[in-house]
Amino acid sequence: MKIERELLKGVLPLAVLRLLRQRAMYGYELVEEVSKRTDGVLNLGQSTLYPLLYNLEAQGLIEGEWNQTDSARKRKYYKLTDKGLKRLERDLTQWEALVRGMGQLVSDAPQARLVANPAW
Amino acid sequence: MVSAAVPGNGDTAVETLPAPLSGLVDRVVRGTRLWPSEKRDVRAELESHFREGLIELIDQGLEFEQAVKILGEEFGDPDLAARLIRRGKKRGRPMIWKVFVHTLVVTAIGAGGAGGYIGWLYGSKPNPTVDYVEIINAPVEAVPIEDRAWPVLKDVFLDFQLMPEALKESWKTESGQWQPGHEKWPLIEEWLQANRPLIPLIDKGANKRTWGFVYGTPESIEYMIERERRLGNEDIAHLTQPRDPMDPALLTMMLPSLRDVRGAARFLAMDARDHAARGDFAAAWGSLETAYRLGYLLYDTQTLIEQLVAAAITNLATQEMRALLYDHRDRLTPDEFAIVLDSSLMSSRPQELHWNVDGEILMFMDTVQYLFTDDGQGNGRLIPEQYAKILGFMEDSSDLLPDFFGPDAGLLAAVAVHADRRETVATYEEVWERMYEYLCLPLHDPRRALYLEPLEELRSDPIQKQRYGMLFLTLPDLGRADQLLREGAMNIVGAQTVVQLLAYRSDHGRFPASLGELVPTYAPLAVRDVYSGAPPRYFVTDRGDMMLYSLGRNLRDDGGSTEPAEDGSADILYWPAPRK
Numbered sequence: 240m241k242i243e244r245e246l247l248k249g250v251l252p253l254a255v256l257r258l259l260r261q262r263a264m265y266g267y268e269l270v271e272e273v274s275k276r277t278d279g280v281l282n283l284g285q286s287t288l289y290p291l292l293y294n295l296e297a298q299g300l301i302e303g304e305w306n307q308t309d310s311a312r313k314r315k316y317y318k319l320t321d322k323g324l325k326r327l328e329r330d331l332t333q334w335e336a337l338v339r340g341m342g343q344l345v346s347d348a349p350q351a352r353l354v355a356n357p358a359w
Numbered sequence: 360m361v362s363a364a365v366p367g368n369g370d371t372a373v374e375t376l377p378a379p380l381s382g383l384v385d386r387v388v389r390g391t392r393l394w395p396s397e398k399r400d401v402r403a404e405l406e407s408h409f410r411e412g413l414i415e416l417i418d419q420g421l422e423f424e425q426a427v428k429i430l431g432e433e434f435g436d437p438d439l440a441a442r443l444i445r446r447g448k449k450r451g452r453p454m455i456w457k458v459f460v461h462t463l464v465v466t467a468i469g470a471g472g473a474g475g476y477i478g479w480l481y482g483s484k485p486n487p488t489v490d491y492v493e494i495i496n497a498p499v500e501a502v503p504i505e506d507r508a509w510p511v512l513k514d515v516f517l518d519f520q521l522m523p524e525a526l527k528e529s530w531k532t533e534s535g536q537w538q539p540g541h542e543k544w545p546l547i548e549e550w551l552q553a554n555r556p557l558i559p560l561i562d563k564g565a566n567k568r569t570w571g572f573v574y575g576t577p578e579s580i581e582y583m584i585e586r587e588r589r590l591g592n593e594d595i596a597h598l599t600q601p602r603d604p605m606d607p608a609l610l611t612m613m614l615p616s617l618r619d620v621r622g623a624a625r626f627l628a629m630d631a632r633d634h635a636a637r638g639d640f641a642a643a644w645g646s647l648e649t650a651y652r653l654g655y656l657l658y659d660t661q662t663l664i665e666q667l668v669a670a671a672i673t674n675l676a677t678q679e680m681r682a683l684l685y686d687h688r689d690r691l692t693p694d695e696f697a698i699v700l701d702s703s704l705m706s707s708r709p710q711e712l713h714w715n716v717d718g719e720i721l722m723f724m725d726t727v728q729y730l731f732t733d734d735g736q737g738n739g740r741l742i743p744e745q746y747a748k749i750l751g752f753m754e755d756s757s758d759l760l761p762d763f764f765g766p767d768a769g770l771l772a773a774v775a776v777h778a779d780r781r782e783t784v785a786t787y788e789e790v791w792e793r794m795y796e797y798l799c800l801p802l803h804d805p806r807r808a809l810y811l812e813p814l815e816e817l818r819s820d821p822i823q824k825q826r827y828g829m830l831f832l833t834l835p836d837l838g839r840a841d842q843l844l845r846e847g848a849m850n851i852v853g854a855q856t857v858v859q860l861l862a863y864r865s866d867h868g869r870f871p872a873s874l875g876e877l878v879p880t881y882a883p884l885a886v887r888d889v890y891s892g893a894p895p896r897y898f899v900t901d902r903g904d905m906m907l908y909s910l911g912r913n914l915r916d917d918g919g920s921t922e923p924a925e926d927g928s929a930d931i932l933y934w935p936a937p938r939k
Contacts, residue, residue: 284433
């Protein structure tokens with residue numbers, strides 16, 4: 240299922256921050272994890288991943304660090320900062336409220352419309 | 360996970376990215392237009408990304424080429440990626456850089472704004488809509504041309520020889536002594552001979568009803584060019600240049616009539632002395648009469664400079680008349696005295712002379728329409744280019760420019776603080792009205808001294824001085840002009856009174872005991888001293904002669920002494936009138 244870009248806009252940073260709370264990850268890994276953990280609903284386009292990471296880094300919410308793997312390949316790992324953690328907690332609270340509200344709205348919608356227009 | 364089963368050695372195989380992916384990285388990195396260090400970082404991360412992807416996909420069993428294709432397709436739009444990466448990376452730049460960029464932007468906006476403002480100011484053009492030349496000429500042209508003096512005189516003056524330089528230089532200090540027999544008289548005689556054939560025509564012009572000079576016409580320039588050509592002056596480039604249509608017409612108009620009419624008056628004064636020395640009183644008086652009439656005609660003009668020349672000429676003529684009468688005081692024949700009594704000196708009414716400032720006001724209004732923009736409602740802003748031009752015309756311009764950053768910036772600053780068109784005109788009218796009110800008071804009224812107060816109020820404040828700089832540039836010295844014109848009128852009154860006193864003596868064999876005895880037979884009204892408001896000082900001496908003088912500007916009776924006091928003022932002696 241393809242989600243509209245506008246709907247994704249606010250969700251993707253939250254998803255990245257949420258994943259990084261678990262552990263530090265590098266770019267490709269983040270793409271794969273987001274897709275896997277959301278059953279492909281949130282498909283983080285690779286061309287949008289890096290701008291997103293650089294934005295979060297610029298805000299001081301995450302920080303990147305180059306590390307070498309066992310096979311001598313270099314990867315840039317991103318981890319959550321304290322500021323990022325606080326932001327994540329705040330955003331998650333808001334997100335939960337939003338999900339609740341939207342859930343109610345979606346389930347109440349037909350009834351509300353009936354009341355508003357009895358002829359319908 | 361990363362020990363991928365790539366063809367050959369997996370890790371080694373992806374050390375160098377395949378061309379499609381490295382090309383993609385190149386395109387994205389190039390498109391970011393970031394700093395080199397930032398580009399290196401982005402490149403390293405993207406290359407790492409693709410390497411990990413290749414290993415992962417090959418681990419999952421995909422062929423190398425398939426993996427390359429999938430990664431390339433899944434990456435998305437490289438140009439959009441480049442733009443977004445650039446935005447993200449720039450956001451992460453150091454604070455000092457951001458401050459620098461913001462400062463730069465603010466400075467650029469400020470400079471752009473200032474540039475725009477200057478461009479706006481300098482791009483302005485005047486839009487003169489009123490023909491003030493036509494307005495100032497209306498009263499001149501209302502008189503039939505045959506009643507105007509200038510059309511006759513301009514042809515005469517084209518042939519008039521100027522006073523030799525050697526005489527001109529010493530005119531002020533020596534001319535009182537120039538008589539036949541004086542060492543310089545041969546030079547004067549030569550000058551008189553050259554110009555004498557013109558006297559009948561000068562006299563014809565002087566007998567016209569009005570002066571009749573039409574202001575601001577191309578004929579003025581043509582006259583000046585022809586005049587200079589006949590005088591042998593080749594330096595006429597300043598006259599032949601086409602007139603800048605953006606120059607205020609009235610402020611820059613030429614008054615070629617003035618130099619020549621003044622020269623003609625001096626010539627007539629010398630001619631009179633020559634006739635007097637030869638014993639021909641009638642011819643001498645006739646020449647002085649012509650000079651007097653020339654001056655009197657000039658009073659009926661609209662610019663102060665013309666009226667001041669008028670006063671200078673009538674001053675010279677009446678002074679020469681009094682001296683001539685003094686020389687002949689005991690030997691005037693009845694016929695000669697009849698000529699004097701019948702002359703235009705005696706029929707003129709100096710008490711009715713009033714200065715005419717119409718031309719000055721029109722000149723100001725005309726200058727305004729060349730100096731300001733015009734929105735059709737009386738509003739407009741000062742135009743720097745035009746203001747600089749006016750400053751260039753004026754001698755005392757420099758102290759009006761604030762010398763903060765040099766003349767150009769000073770001009771800009773002056774223009775920036777200068778009042779707009781409506782305010783300038785309103786202040787001019789107010790200042791003029793207040794000054795005029797004071798100047799209408801008699802010369803002896805101490806309140807006259809306050810006439811400069813409105814201007815001083817503006818001048819004392821440096822900002823106001825800049826705001827109304829144009830007023831200081833265009834307002835004539837009204838007080839000085841008024842005083843000189845009143846003195847001119849008083850000199851005429853003095854000469855008339857001398858003639859009336861001589862007429863009284865001719866009839867009674869003695870001078871009257873007081874000036875009051877002249878009224879009404881010899882003088883229609885009791886004469887007043889313009890300075891004191893009282894009758895001029897008059898008394899009969901022990902030897903039967905009389906003394907008549909004015910107290911002068913200091914209102915102090917110095918016994919008729921014409922030696923200037925410390926304040927430069929002295930009594931003005933009308934009789935006795937020996938040559939200096």
